[in-house]
Amino acid sequence: MTTPLPEQAKSIIKCCRNGQLAQLKELLSEGIDFQLFDSPLFAPLNTALKHGRWQIVRYLFKENNLPLNKKTPPIIAAAQYSKDNTTGLEIVFAHTGNTEAVDTQDRTALMTAALLGHEKKLTYLIKNATNVNATDHSGMSAFLDAVVNQSLKNCDTLLKNGADPHQITAQGDNAMTLLLQNSTPNPRLIKKLLQQQLDLNHKNNHGHTSLSISQSKHPKIYKVLQAHIEAEKQMELPIFAPSNPIEVAIQPEKNTIKQRPLNEEKTPTKSYSETADDRSSNQLQDTQSKQLSVELSSWFQAATSGNLGLLNKLKIQGLTVDEVDSKGCTALIHAAGSGNRAVASFLIQNQADIEHRSHNGSTALSSAIISNSKSVVDLLIKKQANPAAIGPGKYPYITLAAAQWNAGIVSILADAGAPVNTLDPSQLNLYHNVMLAAEYYSNIIKAKDTVRVIHHLGLDINQTDKEGNTPLHILCGAHKEKAYNADDSQIANLTHELLKLGALSNLTNKKGFTALQYAKKHHLLNTKGVIYSFMS
Known part of the structure; x- marks a missing residue:
């Protein structure tokens, strides 16, 4: 249990908080109980820094007769000042030469500035940051703090200076799950995080993902994330060979x-007198x-x-x-x-x-x-x-x-x-690749337009691959031994387009199967009905 401060100590703290330099000097002239130096409550310098009392801060540093707070280094206290002003940071740095001191939770001044959303402070501190990705006891970093504050500018500054956007907290949260726990997440910051390719399916310790959180709390954002995943599927292009x-x-x-690589030359073993120059060169x-x-x-x-x-x-x-x-x-x-x-x-x-x-x-x-x-x-x-x-x-x-x-x-x-008659590494043609994508994408209008362009360019719509499969065979799941996960309604829609352009449904592949038989095998009832209608 912390012992309460005596009245003199309380008066000193009050002077530091209110900026009363003359009264402070008078109180200090009376002498200070040495036991106060061990009290975490007695932090005159930190109090002055947190309240922006720069005259008192300079005086205390000059006199150097008051204790420093053991739990919170002065640089962090300066970062805690409510205004985005770097004066306190500059004064502390001039006396200590260190902006990366940590408190008992391993928090840095850079993390504090990021959490408060202070852009000037963060820009000042990052100039001397040697580990921008340092984390505190809870796994929070300056970048994750900036995300919690929703400061787009600070996030940009940190990323440009090497911040890792993929860090995970002790609770298993990444930047996106942290952001989405806010009641009003910044859409521009969501876009920024999507550009960093964060894993939207990553689960935190509670089993929640960015998708599940947004689905329950932010339905509009959930649609944006779904659209992003759909686009990523196309960007990653899951082109599959039959086996x-x-x-x-x-x-x-x-x-x-x-x-x-910087220019390096092999040199003979150097004497002791040369090592100072070597260290200087290496530092450079x-x-x-x-x-x-x-x-x-x-x-x-x-x-x-x-x-x-x-x-x-x-x-x-x-x-x-x-x-x-x-x-x-x-x-x-x-x-x-x-x-x-x-x-x-x-x-x-x-x-x-x-x-x-x-x-x-x-x-x-x-x-x-x-x-x-x-x-x-x-x-x-x-x-x-x-x-x-x-x-x-x-x-x-x-x-x-x-x-x-x-x-x-x-x-x-x-x-x-x-x-137009080019083949991919699995010897599939353009039609075949359009059909393979039907298991992953859902915009059938785009598929139809592409099929029509390829048809207009003169490619044979019944051309087979090395297994004897036509594009219609592939569309109906000839490449799948087990369950075919495609949407039957979209497969039926695209099947109708192929048949209109001249695809033949009665052709057999090297296994002796027709497209209709594959449609039956994979329980594509709508697709089977479309093929039957053309056969009749």
Whole structure:
């Protein structure tokens, strides 16, 4: 149990709270009971810092005759000041040279500023932050605190300085589940977190996910998250071979930065007198390396978000247009994958390599196709990108477009010279890939439009794969040995379109089965009825 403060100590605290410097000096001249130095309640400096009494703060630091609070370092007390003012932080830093002291809960001043939503304080503190991803006892970080406060600007600042948006608290919450527990989550911040590719199906310790929380508390946001997941399915493009599922990752991966190596030379063993210069050189290299990492992170973030001004500034500062991240992706690949035509145009004008490939085979054109960015695809084609090349997973560009049910991009690629009779690595044609996607997507209008474009381009609608399956066979589940999870009503709708365009329902594959038999096998009653109606 903490012993109550004597009247003199209470008077000192009151002076620090109210900014009464003359009275404080008078009280201190009377002397202080030494036992007060062990009392957590007696924190004159912290009191002055929390209340913005800068004259008293300077005086106490100058005199250096009062105790520091053992539970809350002065830098954190300065961050707790209710106004977004950095004066207290600057005074403390000038005397201690440390902005990263922690309290008994491992909280930092940076976390405090983020939780309060103070932008000036956070910007000041992050200049000297060596571990922006530090966490307290509950697993909260500065970024998660900024999310709780719903400060979009602070979240941006932290991300640009290397904050990890995927951190998990001790309660198992990620940034999105934390945000959605607020009664009025900021839609712009939700969009920001979606851009960071947070796992919407991640469960916290209570078994709740972003989807389940939004479904019960925020129905409108739930629809947004569902639409995002649907879009992600298309961006990840689950193209499946009949017996070997191949998931093709298209969107450039998170901006994991690959630092350019600094120039190094092998040198002989050095004498003791040379080690001081070595340490100085190593410190300089570490500083340069850290600065380069921050610049590269900002470079790719600017390409993704469409910040042309920052891109140009970083280019002037010396970054080359074809810098790559740890996945081998350039800024042009990131811009194309985000649908930023203006950024892509800027990069191309500055001689970006239009055909550069990432480690998984992604190019600017494949990324634009997969993100359904028709305007960027059109730009890249006009700038002489090869329309007949392949993307990740060795899938032809036109196959990627067909599998995404993007009729417009299929037309652009075909007009530019991409062969319509191309086959994917599993020897499936464009029709087959449109049909495979029917198990995952639900916009049948887009599927119909794509089928009509392919038909107009002259591809045989009854062409078979190596197993003898026509597109109609695939649509009815020939590639599935067990349950077929597709929506029967949408399969029936698309089946009707194929049959109108000349698909034959009585053709057998190499196993001797017709499309009708597969429809029966998978209990596609509506689809079976459509086929019967055409047969009659």
